[in-house]
Structure formats: structure tokens, C-alpha cells
Amino acid sequence: MPVAATAPQATRAPSSTSSVADHFTAALEAAIAAPTDSAALSAFRAARLELAQAVAELAPTELQSPLATAARSAVTALCASGLLDLAPEPAETALLAELHPRQWNQLLAGMLLTAAWRWDAAPSFDDVPNDLWGLFARWSLLPVQSFTQLGDAQRYADAQLPRLESLAKWVERNWGSAAVRAATQAYLATSNSIPLYFSAGDLRRHAEARGRILQRAFNTDPAGTIRPEAFERYGRPLRIGFVNRHFGSQTETYTTLPTFEHLDPERYELVLFSLHENGSTLENHCRSRATEFHVLPADDVPAQVETIRLAAVDVLVFGTNVTAVVNEVTRLATHRMAPLQVVNNSSCITSGLPEVDVYVSGDLTEITDAARQFSERLALLPGPAHAFNYEADAEEPTTSPTRADYGIADDALLFVSAANYYKLVPEIQHTWAKLLTAHPTAHLLVHPFNPNWSSSYPMERFRAEFDAVLAAHGVTADRLTISDTFFPSRTDVKQLLALGDIYLDTFPFSGVNSLVDPLELGLPVVAWDGETFRSRMAGALLRQLELPEFIATDEASYLQIVWQLATDPAHRATTAQRIQNAMHGAPLFLDPLAASDAFGALMEQAYDDLATQGVRPFTKQADRVIQVDRDIDVAALLAEAKSAAEIYDFEGVLTATRAILAVRPNHPEARRAHARALLETHRADRATTYFLSSLQGAEEDATIWFDVARALHASGDTAQALAALEASLRLDAGNLEGWIMMADLADAAGSTDIAEEARNVARQLAPEDPRLAAA
Known part of the structure; x- marks a missing residue:
């Protein structure tokens, strides 16, 4: 039973202080070393409870006592350990309920027992002694390594908001205070907003409070207040x-x-x-x-x-x-x-x-x-927020995993996911456990330890916690396989995912980079939409592919979509074929040329609005979305481009087609008209880019191959021009201009036999053509 800090107490003997603190330190180190050892964890909790009890009994005058100093060090160590993520057990909860956190000693005792977001009675900065502000900021705004219970992510986000706003208020009100600066530096040392991402709601207020803190801490340059015009x-x-x-x-x-x-x-x-x-x-x-x-x-x-x-x-x-x-x-x-x-x-x-x-x-x-x-x-x-280019440094896979490598039967239904560890919150673990319960012979393979998010993960703890979730649903641990391999490239990750039958996305933080891999493989994908950017990224890709029926809006619909795929192999096969067909057509999110055209036009729109309206009117229209005008008549603009081309007004063609490509950046007719105008105005390299992009999904179109050949020839790339021309003529052997061009290119390459053969074909097509008679 803690004693109120206002009651007079005798100073604790150094030997007792040392014993309690040393016992805690040893138990903490053992628990960190063996995160899944229940005996080590129990010993740690007992030692922590003992230390918290002793700290709660300190007198108000003992803030600088050896025990109080040891307790502050213990809180710092706990913050670094990840053990504050764990919910308090009954004995710890009982002690927390008896503490009076406006008294420094009992606040410090509570800081030993649990995280701030789990303790409803935890005070605000206003009620914390100045000497503890740095430590309190570190503890109260501590990022979570992993959530362990249902509802944790939302509870964490809800609890963080008032603390962030409180610190932001103090930073703006009294930056000269040593306590405020100590709190700010402690916050900056460990600040990480990633755990907030896994709540379901709007995080604008969290971000703005953080922004106010960072702005005051980092922007000390008076010139920073001057906005370039x-x-x-x-x-x-x-x-x-x-x-x-x-x-x-x-x-x-x-x-x-x-x-x-x-x-x-x-x-x-x-x-x-x-x-x-x-x-x-x-x-x-x-x-x-x-x-x-x-x-x-x-x-x-x-x-x-x-x-x-x-x-x-x-x-x-x-x-x-x-x-x-x-x-x-x-x-x-x-x-x-x-x-x-x-x-x-x-x-x-x-x-x-x-x-x-x-x-x-x-x-x-x-x-x-x-x-x-x-x-x-x-x-x-226009379209999804994301686009990708994985081709600039593409690597061949170096691994060839098999199901046998992971102890998974070839005929087992296999769910797979490469969603990052942080996204696998308890809610999604329970949902996936329900899937395994509904499909008793199915297996789940996850690859969560992506080095793009972190260089280290609490792997053992994750395995133990996920196993406990499965056990709660009556699912044996052997039906879950956790890949902990750090593959050298994304192509190796794709090799792993190719073992699966159905790809499972996460919620409330969905995949996007990680979703491209299964889509490229043609794996059926199930996503789950919410109301925020981070929860709708995967859904945006599926909407672009015209596969909205694979986007759930709640757990029930998620389970139902998976059920239909899992129990109907023909449905899975049809879905896989639909995905492959859609991906072959180069959707916007895999079309870098479209991404650049759309982004450039949008930045022009935003900058020109700022320049014409002025800073204040521009920034004050917070509720008005910036978009390139979507209210265009594509058919009329294409007709305008055609008319301009007929009178050799190629700049007019470019103006009309740019207007289309700004809002329909992969429009095939606009691209080809744009490319032809570029070629006519001696911009062959850029024309080639547009023609090549037009080929995606239209590889059987002889006229596009011919256009590519013309552009490559104009760029000086004779070898590639010949290859493109051969492809065109294989598809359309009646293209007179193509055979004449083949003859000219072959002559330039010194291939006189090929040149003569090409002219012979051309003469058969047009015996009276003066270009052939002259040859």
C-alpha cells in the first residue's frame, strides 16, 4: 500500500535502495534477453512492482535521493526496452489505482508500472514538477514497439493527442524555460509517429501539434519567415x-x-x-x-x-x-x-x-x-496517389523457395502477406485467425520484417503474441509460418509470395508498395478500405484495375470475400486472369510517363494558382481541392489536335493533347497524337518515350511499332529501329512505307542483301512508286 507523499517518511537506507534497484535492473535485463520466457517476465514484473512500491513511499523531500535517482534511470531503461507496451497485470493495476500521480513520487511509481496511454490517471505537463519534465515527456510520448491487445492502437492515438497538444502549447508559450526545453529534447530524441498510423481515424490534430513543436525546435533562422515570392x-x-x-x-x-x-x-x-x-x-x-x-x-x-x-x-x-x-x-x-x-x-x-x-x-x-x-x-x-518504377534497377531473383522449405503441403490453401510487422496489429491478427478457423486445412505465410521500415524487430515477441492469438481461436501454431529472411531484392520477395493462393492486405493501414508484388504475380488480393489516405491506398490500386468487389469495408465483408475465393478454385482462377489482364495493360500506377505528366500538370496548376491569387488567398482555401480542370471534352480536343496536324500546326497538336494528358495521362490516342507532333517538331527522344508507352497492352498493333521505328530512327538508334520495324512488318506485311524504311535502314547499316529484299517486297506492293524505280 503506497503512502501519501505528504506524510513524513524516514530516508531509505542506501543498502536497501541499492538492493531494490539492482534487483530490478537484473530482472529487466533477463526479460529483455528472453522476451518469450514467462518465468523471466514474471520475475521482472515482481521486481518492478517492488521498486514502484518503494518509490511510492518516498517523502516529498526525497526527489534527489538515491532511490528516486535509481527510479528515474529505471524509467529510462523501461522506455527503451519495449516492455511498457505490455498491459499491466492485476497486482500492478491495483497499485496504479491507489497512486496519486500529482505527487512526484507516486507519478514516478506509476511510470515504472505502465505506459502513459494505458494509465487514465496520468497527469498533463501542467501537473508535473519541472525537474521531471524531460523524463515525463520521454515516457508520456513514448512510441509503441507493438500493440498487444485489441483496441490498443486507438487507445494510444486518443491518449497521445492531449499530451502532444499540451507540449505544443508550452513550447509556444515558454520556450525559454529549461523544463520546456528538456521536455522538447526528450520528445525529439524518441519521436516516432508510426504507431499513430494504425489507429482508424483522422490524425490531423496530432500532426499539427507535432508540427508546432518541430517548428519551434528547428526553425530558429529569422530568414525562414521570409517567403520567396x-x-x-x-x-x-x-x-x-x-x-x-x-x-x-x-x-x-x-x-x-x-x-x-x-x-x-x-x-x-x-x-x-x-x-x-x-x-x-x-x-x-x-x-x-x-x-x-x-x-x-x-x-x-x-x-x-x-x-x-x-x-x-x-x-x-x-x-x-x-x-x-x-x-x-x-x-x-x-x-x-x-x-x-x-x-x-x-x-x-x-x-x-x-x-x-x-x-x-x-x-x-x-x-x-x-x-x-x-x-x-x-x-x-487522377487515379491512385501512388505510381511505381521498379525497372530502373531491377534485379533477377537469387532464391527459389518452395512450400516444402516451409513445411507447407503443395495441396494446402495458402494465404500470404508481405505486410510489414507494424501493420499486423491485434485486430488483423484476430481476423486472420478467424480465416484459419473457417478453413481448417489452410495455412498462413507472412513476411513482415521489411528492412524499409526498420533495421530491427522484436521477432521472438511477435511470434509468441501471434501464437497466443491463434490459440485463442483454437488454431495450432504450426499453421502459421513467419518468414524472417531479409531478401536481397523485391524480386526475391515475389518468389516467396508466388507460393500462395490468396494475398491478404491489412487494415487500418493498408498496403501499396507491398501490394504491387502480388498483383504482378496475378494473385487474388483482398483489401479493406477505411476513411483515410493510409487505409485506402490498396483499394485505390484495385479500383484502378476495376476490381472493386475485392475491397471490403468491414471485417464481415473481408471474411466473406476471402471465403468466396478460398472455397471456389474456379473463382480464384478467373480473378487471377482478370488481374493479369489488367496489369498487362499498364495501369496508371505502373506508368511512369503518365505519373510525370499528371504530376507536372498538377504542380503547374498549384503554382500558377499561388502566383495569381497570392499567398493568403491561396493558403486560406483549405477546403478547396487543387485539381487540373477535369471538365474537358476529350473528343473535341482530339478533333482539334487532328485539325491542327492537317495544317502542320504541331504546337497546336501538343497544346490540345497536353490538356487531355493532364487529366487522362495514359489516354492512348492522345499519347500517339502527342508523340507524332513531337516527332514532327524534332523531339524524337521524347516522341519515342510516348510511342513506347503506347505499346503497353497493344503489342499486336503494327502501326504503333512503325511509329516506334520512325522515332528510334530519328533518334539515331538504327539497331532498335530495325527491330521495331521488323515487329511492325510481321504484323502488317502490306505496309509499303515500312518496307521502304526497312530498305533505307538496311542500307545505312551496310546490309545490302536485306535492303534489296525489302525493295523487292515494296515493288510488289507498289510497282509504280517512283521511290522504288529510282532505287
């Missing part, structure tokens, strides 16, 4: 900058690259800023697309900011996630360096940062009134 362009190219931690092999590069790699160099100047360089194939590909590539000065934020400002970009896009941990790009995003500052889909929620103006998403990803969920102006691309 957005001048109307009058036809000049838009200068777009991207700042990333690096441009090497990582999901953030794969999803950012498509938005800039095909920007038209006549309309855009691309400037890339990197915190780190690595000389990788992917980085070199990014460099090749840029007008300028800057490696920012290391460990010198003012110099980094100045470098970016001197580059004088119109639009600055933060391509690294600025909403998770506080990284170098997050710090930069607290500064004003360009007239228009943007976050893209690498950031999983709204940034909440005062100096970020626009958040870019997609109209298939967001709900109707999604703008209210963002502190920035919401800008919408």
Missing part, C-alpha cells in the same frame, strides 16, 4: 525541386521517381537535392533525369537550407516521409525555402508542418471530403 511564369519552365534523404533503392525513391523522371525538359527544370549519395544504379538514373543534382552539406542544416534557397526552385517537394521519425528532411521541412512547398505520398499522413503548403494524393485514394483531414491544401492526381 511566386511570380507568374508567362510561359517560362516551372522549376521543381525534390529533396530526399537519398535516391538509392528504397520505397520512397521507387514512388517518387515516376513523378519526375519523364517531366518534359522544355516545360520543367528538375532539381534534385540529396542528403546522402551512394552511386547506385538508381541514383545514377535519377541524376540522368535532373537539370541539377545537389548533395547537401552534411550535418549543417543552415547550409542545407541556404543551398536549397539559392537553387531558386518554384516548387519544392519533400520526397522522404516527414511524418514518422524526425529525420534530416523533416528538419528541412520546417523551413521556408521555396514559394510552394509540397509533401508527396511518402508521408503517410498530413505533415502538420506550418511551412508545407500542399499534400499530393489521388482521386481514387481519397474520400469526398478528405480535405478536412489535411493541414495542407489537398491536391489530387
Whole structure:
């Protein structure tokens, strides 16, 4: 029974203090070393309870006593251990109920027993002694390593909000206070918003409170308050900058690259800023697309900011996630360096940062009134928010796993998922356990330890907790296989997933990068939609593929969709074929040219709106979504382009087709008309890109192959032009212009026999053609 801190108490003897603290330290180390050992965990809980009881009995004057000092160190160690994630047991709960947390000793005792978000009586900063503010901030805003009970993710998010807003208030009110600075530094040292992602609701207020804290902590440069002016362009190219931690092999590069790699160099100047360089194939590909590539000065934020400002970009896009941990790009995003500052889909929620103006998403990803969920102006691309380019540094797989490797029978129904560990919250584990209960011979294979999220995971604890969930549903542990292999490339991950029959997505944080792999394999995919960007990413891809019937809206519909696939092999086969057909047609999220066209047009729209309206009117329209005008008449614009081409007004063709491609970026007719106009205006390289993109899903169209050959020839690539021409003539042997071109190309290559054969075919098609008579 704790004694009220107001009661006079004798000072604890040093030997007793040492004994209690040492006992706790030894038990904590044993529990960390053996996270699944129930005896070690029980011993740890007993030692912690003993220490908490002793601390609760300290007198008000003993804040600096050896025991209080040891307790503060114990709280710090607990915060690093992950053991505060565990719910308190009855004896700990009983002690917590008797504590008076406005008294420092009993607050400290409670901090030993549980996490702040699990303790309803935990105080706010207002009721904590100044000497404890740093430790209290670390403990009360501690990110969770994993949630262990149903409802934990939402309870965590709900409890974090008032604490974040309280600290933000104090940071803005009294930055000169040593206690406030200590609290801020403690928060920044461990800040990680990732656990918030796994709640189901809107996180705008959380992000804004975090943004206020970061803004005060990092933006101490008075020049940061001066906003570069957005001048109307009058036809000049838009200068777009991207700042990333690096441009090497990582999901953030794969999803950012498509938005800039095909920007038209006549309309855009691309400037890339990197915190780190690595000389990788992917980085070199990014460099090749840029007008300028800057490696920012290391460990010198003012110099980094100045470098970016001197580059004088119109639009600055933060391509690294600025909403998770506080990284170098997050710090930069607290500064004003360009007239228009943007976050893209690498950031999983709204940034909440005062100096970020626009958040870019997609109209298939967001709900109707999604703008209210963002502190920035919401800008919408046509289609999903995401696009990917995995081809720039594609690798062949190095592994060939089999079901036998994992002890799974060849005829067993196999559910698979490569969703990251953090996404496998108790709710999804219970849902998957229900699936295994409903399908007694089925097996589940998960690959959750993706190095893109973290370099280390509590693997043993995860296995034990998932096994306990399965046991609660009467499912034996041998029906779950957890892959802990760190594969060298995504192609190896695909080899693993190819063993499965049905791919299971997660909720409330859905997959998107991880979903491309099973879709490329033609695996039936089941997703689960919510109301937020992060819960609708997978659904956006399925909507793009016109497969909405595989998107659930609650657990019941999720289980039902899986049931239909699991019990009907013919349905699975039909679904797989539909996916393969849709993926073969190059959907928007796998079309980098479309991604660049749409992104460039959207940034032009946003910047030009800012330049014409002014900063205040632009930023105050928070509820008004930024979009390129979708109310266009495609047929009329195509007719306009055709008429312009007939009078050799190729710039007119380009203007009309650009208007289409801004909102229908993969429109096949517009692409081909655009490419032909580019070819006629001596922009053969760019024309080739459009023609090649037109081929996807239309490989049997001889005229497109002929266009590709013409563009490649104009670009000086004779060998590839010949290959494309051969493909065209195989499909349409009656193409006179093709045979004449074949003869000319063969002559240029010194292949006189091939040239003569081509002319002979052409003469048979058009014996009176003067071009052939002259030859």
C-alpha cells in the first residue's frame, strides 16, 4: 500500500535502495534477453512492482535521493526496452489505482508500472514538477514497439493527442524555460509517429501539434519567415525541386521517381537535392533525369537550407516521409525555402508542418471530403496517389523457395502477406485467425520484417503474441509460418509470395508498395478500405484495375470475400486472369510517363494558382481541392489536335493533347497524337518515350511499332529501329512505307542483301512508286 507523499517518511537506507534497484535492473535485463520466457517476465514484473512500491513511499523531500535517482534511470531503461507496451497485470493495476500521480513520487511509481496511454490517471505537463519534465515527456510520448491487445492502437492515438497538444502549447508559450526545453529534447530524441498510423481515424490534430513543436525546435533562422515570392511564369519552365534523404533503392525513391523522371525538359527544370549519395544504379538514373543534382552539406542544416534557397526552385517537394521519425528532411521541412512547398505520398499522413503548403494524393485514394483531414491544401492526381518504377534497377531473383522449405503441403490453401510487422496489429491478427478457423486445412505465410521500415524487430515477441492469438481461436501454431529472411531484392520477395493462393492486405493501414508484388504475380488480393489516405491506398490500386468487389469495408465483408475465393478454385482462377489482364495493360500506377505528366500538370496548376491569387488567398482555401480542370471534352480536343496536324500546326497538336494528358495521362490516342507532333517538331527522344508507352497492352498493333521505328530512327538508334520495324512488318506485311524504311535502314547499316529484299517486297506492293524505280 503506497503512502501519501505528504506524510513524513524516514530516508531509505542506501543498502536497501541499492538492493531494490539492482534487483530490478537484473530482472529487466533477463526479460529483455528472453522476451518469450514467462518465468523471466514474471520475475521482472515482481521486481518492478517492488521498486514502484518503494518509490511510492518516498517523502516529498526525497526527489534527489538515491532511490528516486535509481527510479528515474529505471524509467529510462523501461522506455527503451519495449516492455511498457505490455498491459499491466492485476497486482500492478491495483497499485496504479491507489497512486496519486500529482505527487512526484507516486507519478514516478506509476511510470515504472505502465505506459502513459494505458494509465487514465496520468497527469498533463501542467501537473508535473519541472525537474521531471524531460523524463515525463520521454515516457508520456513514448512510441509503441507493438500493440498487444485489441483496441490498443486507438487507445494510444486518443491518449497521445492531449499530451502532444499540451507540449505544443508550452513550447509556444515558454520556450525559454529549461523544463520546456528538456521536455522538447526528450520528445525529439524518441519521436516516432508510426504507431499513430494504425489507429482508424483522422490524425490531423496530432500532426499539427507535432508540427508546432518541430517548428519551434528547428526553425530558429529569422530568414525562414521570409517567403520567396511566386511570380507568374508567362510561359517560362516551372522549376521543381525534390529533396530526399537519398535516391538509392528504397520505397520512397521507387514512388517518387515516376513523378519526375519523364517531366518534359522544355516545360520543367528538375532539381534534385540529396542528403546522402551512394552511386547506385538508381541514383545514377535519377541524376540522368535532373537539370541539377545537389548533395547537401552534411550535418549543417543552415547550409542545407541556404543551398536549397539559392537553387531558386518554384516548387519544392519533400520526397522522404516527414511524418514518422524526425529525420534530416523533416528538419528541412520546417523551413521556408521555396514559394510552394509540397509533401508527396511518402508521408503517410498530413505533415502538420506550418511551412508545407500542399499534400499530393489521388482521386481514387481519397474520400469526398478528405480535405478536412489535411493541414495542407489537398491536391489530387487522377487515379491512385501512388505510381511505381521498379525497372530502373531491377534485379533477377537469387532464391527459389518452395512450400516444402516451409513445411507447407503443395495441396494446402495458402494465404500470404508481405505486410510489414507494424501493420499486423491485434485486430488483423484476430481476423486472420478467424480465416484459419473457417478453413481448417489452410495455412498462413507472412513476411513482415521489411528492412524499409526498420533495421530491427522484436521477432521472438511477435511470434509468441501471434501464437497466443491463434490459440485463442483454437488454431495450432504450426499453421502459421513467419518468414524472417531479409531478401536481397523485391524480386526475391515475389518468389516467396508466388507460393500462395490468396494475398491478404491489412487494415487500418493498408498496403501499396507491398501490394504491387502480388498483383504482378496475378494473385487474388483482398483489401479493406477505411476513411483515410493510409487505409485506402490498396483499394485505390484495385479500383484502378476495376476490381472493386475485392475491397471490403468491414471485417464481415473481408471474411466473406476471402471465403468466396478460398472455397471456389474456379473463382480464384478467373480473378487471377482478370488481374493479369489488367496489369498487362499498364495501369496508371505502373506508368511512369503518365505519373510525370499528371504530376507536372498538377504542380503547374498549384503554382500558377499561388502566383495569381497570392499567398493568403491561396493558403486560406483549405477546403478547396487543387485539381487540373477535369471538365474537358476529350473528343473535341482530339478533333482539334487532328485539325491542327492537317495544317502542320504541331504546337497546336501538343497544346490540345497536353490538356487531355493532364487529366487522362495514359489516354492512348492522345499519347500517339502527342508523340507524332513531337516527332514532327524534332523531339524524337521524347516522341519515342510516348510511342513506347503506347505499346503497353497493344503489342499486336503494327502501326504503333512503325511509329516506334520512325522515332528510334530519328533518334539515331538504327539497331532498335530495325527491330521495331521488323515487329511492325510481321504484323502488317502490306505496309509499303515500312518496307521502304526497312530498305533505307538496311542500307545505312551496310546490309545490302536485306535492303534489296525489302525493295523487292515494296515493288510488289507498289510497282509504280517512283521511290522504288529510282532505287
